[in-house]
Amino acid sequence: MRVAIDQLDVALARPDQNFAQVAADVKEAAKAGADVIVIPEMWNTGYALDQLGDLADLDGQRTKQTLARLARDNQINIVGGSVAIKRGKRFYNTTYVYDRTGQLVGDYDKVHLFGLMNEGEFISAGHAPNRFALDGVKAASAICYDLRFPEWLRTISKGGSQILFLPAQWPVQRIDQWRILLQARAIENQCFVVAVNRVGDDAANHFGGNSMVIDPLGKVLFEAGEEQGLFYVDIDPAEALAIRGPIPVFNDRRPDLYE
Numbered sequence: 001m002r003v004a005i006d007q008l009d010v011a012l013a014r015p016d017q018n019f020a021q022v023a024a025d026v027k028e029a030a031k032a033g034a035d036v037i038v039i040p041e042m043w044n045t046g047y048a049l050d051q052l053g054d055l056a057d058l059d060g061q062r063t064k065q066t067l068a069r070l071a072r073d074n075q076i077n078i079v080g081g082s083v084a085i086k087r088g089k090r091f092y093n094t095t096y097v098y099d100r101t102g103q104l105v106g107d108y109d110k111v112h113l114f115g116l117m118n119e120g121e122f123i124s125a126g127h128a129p130n131r132f133a134l135d136g137v138k139a140a141s142a143i144c145y146d147l148r149f150p151e152w153l154r155t156i157s158k159g160g161s162q163i164l165f166l167p168a169q170w171p172v173q174r175i176d177q178w179r180i181l182l183q184a185r186a187i188e189n190q191c192f193v194v195a196v197n198r199v200g201d202d203a204a205n206h207f208g209g210n211s212m213v214i215d216p217l218g219k220v221l222f223e224a225g226e227e228q229g230l231f232y233v234d235i236d237p238a239e240a241l242a243i244r245g246p247i248p249v250f251n252d253r254r255p256d257l258y259e
């Protein structure tokens, strides 16, 4: 499976510019033979939280139409990062996943909201996991701060997930924690981790990229630098299944003791 990492710079409060960038990147990734492209967190608006009333995507309609068409026209699976949407009277930080036929196969509202960026004052939390399959490969996804909650990533990885996708806007000053947490989640859940962070700045933060692909033994297969770009990594998702035989941590769990 060829994974395209779309380490883009999100233009704050400029959805039109960001939609154009994502469309160009999806087309380029498909031309390069990628099977799936992964986009960062909140790529439509950035963390323009106080402007969501004007900027959030109503029911995710624009995002869903755009990603469905891009997936189908370019025959590529899309893990659509996340976007700011409005549903009813509330705002959410939401992922949409499309397969290469243009079918919506997964959606997810970020479960753990990040107080340090005042996210919970503006956005409502989700309650449900996002598990899906792309080309027959089982996968799950979460968003940014969710990474700090091993219980949640264990929960969503149950059921044989071979890849965990994690779109993010993770500031540069905590990038050392990002690396260690991503490796730990890969090892403990015996799955590939594909984590895609943005680059650039908003009013409060500098984002350093460092998007990563990690194998189920915790080995770093790829780590980007700070530059904006599309990066490609080939992985074999069957490796996640192979290592579960000798060390069957999912079977050896003792939920009677800790759940």
Ligand SMILES: O=C(O)CCC(=O)C(=O)O
Residues within 6 Å of the ligand: 113, 114, 117, 143, 144, 145, 146, 148, 169, 170, 171, 174
């Ligand atoms: O946990 C962190 O350090 C970063 C989290 C974050 O930036 C987010 O969830 O948007």
